[in-house]
Amino acid sequence: MPKTPVLTPRAQDFPRWYQDLINKAELADNGPVRGTMIIRPYAYGLWERMQSEMDARIKAVGAENAYFPLFIPQSYLTREADHVEGFAPELAVVTHGGGKELDEPVVVRPTSETIVNASFSKWVQSYRDLPLLINQWANVVRWELRPRVFLRTTEFLWQEGHTAHATREDARDFAARVHREVYADFMTGVLGIDVLLGRKTPRERFAGAINTLTLEGMMGDGKALQLGTSHELGTNFAQAFDTRYLAADGRQEYVWQTSWGTTTRMIGGLIMVHGDDDGLRVPPRLAAVQAVVVAIKGDEAVAEVRRIADRLRAAGVRVRVDDRTDTPFGRRAVDWELKGVPVRIEVGPRDLAAGTAVLARRIPGGKESVRIDDLPALLPGILEEDQATLLRQSREHRESRTADVTTVADAIEAATSGGWARIPWSVLGQEGEATLAEQAVSVRCLLAEDGSVPTEDDAPGNVAVVARAY
DSSP: OOOOOSSOOTTTOHHHHHHHHHHHTTOEEEOSSTTOEEEOHHHHHHHHHHHHHHHHHHHHTTOEEOOOOSEEEHHHHTTSHHHHHHHGGGOEEEEEETTEEEEEEEEEOSOOHHHHHHHHHHHOOBGGGOSEEEEEEEEEEOOOSSOBTTTBOSEEEEEEEEEEESSHHHHHHHHHHIIIIIIIHHHHHTSOOOOEEEEOOGGGSOTTOSEEEEEEEEOTTSOEEEEEEEEEEETHHHHHHTOEEEOTTSOEEEOEEEEEEEETHHHHHHHHHHOBTTBOOOOTTTOSOSEEEEEOSSHHHHHHHHHHHHHHHHTTOOEEEEOOTTSOHHHHHHHHHHHTOSEEEEEOHHHHHHTEEEEEETTTOOEEEEEGGGHHHHHHHHHHHHHHHHHHHHHHHHHHTEEEOSSHHHHHHHHHTTSEEEEEHHHHHHHHHHHHHHTTOEEEEEEOTTSSOOSSTTOTTOEEEEEOBO
């Protein structure tokens, strides 16, 4: 009789597989309010690693961390018309506090452009105060009508950067630098996701922005997921909040601004890009636990796995010991497979006698017997090899499911069949983009003819990347 799979197979029901994995790998639970989520310790460990890696890159481009209030006066949002229109359906508004009706309703932070600009207008006086580069790690609330854990939730965690510059060129260059040096470097180098870097069309642009740069990843089912964005805001918010500076020539000028962010959605992307029918596969550079050392049974094995763990930590490997010999080994092995720990080192009585351990690699699969004394020198190279494997597989998956087409009908066919399409923007245009939307298909980004990020929406040779999206 065939063994019942732990997870619903991906090919059978991808959404059910995704939810099964989140539940059985103990990543998250639904919160008591519809659309909210409880992030469990293992997944929060992944988020902490994301924060650490991202924060280092954010600081490397010159931004400093700050914190702004969760509550925003409703009047702030109405001062930038496009912005409030874009967010109005998602706002959570507080009308009562302390047992009485508030004089002015307050909005629970959906994003912080307005409250940041209220501060920037006080902090910026002269060209000497620029550029002003601020980032914050926070939670936000957007009232989600179709929630899905990690991907779309009413409350989620993120970082949001906000900057002010003296010129449009400085703001444009900084938004592009964050796009490339912070986000793309992190997503390819740590998450192991071969993201596509492009420019959003006016239809898909962030509310209140004059340009939005995006990073799009192809998920296991061929849909697209926007994993991060970097926006040029122009002077829209500066004019609304009168954020001006005294230029070197004595004139008063409006600042040019950017904003940029990534969220806990990246955990969902990680699952859907790298997961398989046995569970999650965590990229080694991201993993809070790169190796778990498992005692199969016996007190001597327990003592040995602790010694092995100490030696691996000294070699720079992030390690956890599993010495729960009162729990069946098979159950523990399945749990670690589900959680996607890159390497599992198994030690039992026979292994001890031979001075060896069984090395199980989660990413390529397979097991082999290795000498215990060789593990500290062996593991760092294995982890880097497996990191490269995930990135290569991500790239190959996207390339194999992306079609070059020349008609809107063919673009829709490619996207609705579980892939992406590339179509000349001169062929598609805004009219064709509206036709795509009728079929729940969208332009994920524009690329230049050579595959780079275009500088203009309508530059000759621009190519539209078309897909269904989460």
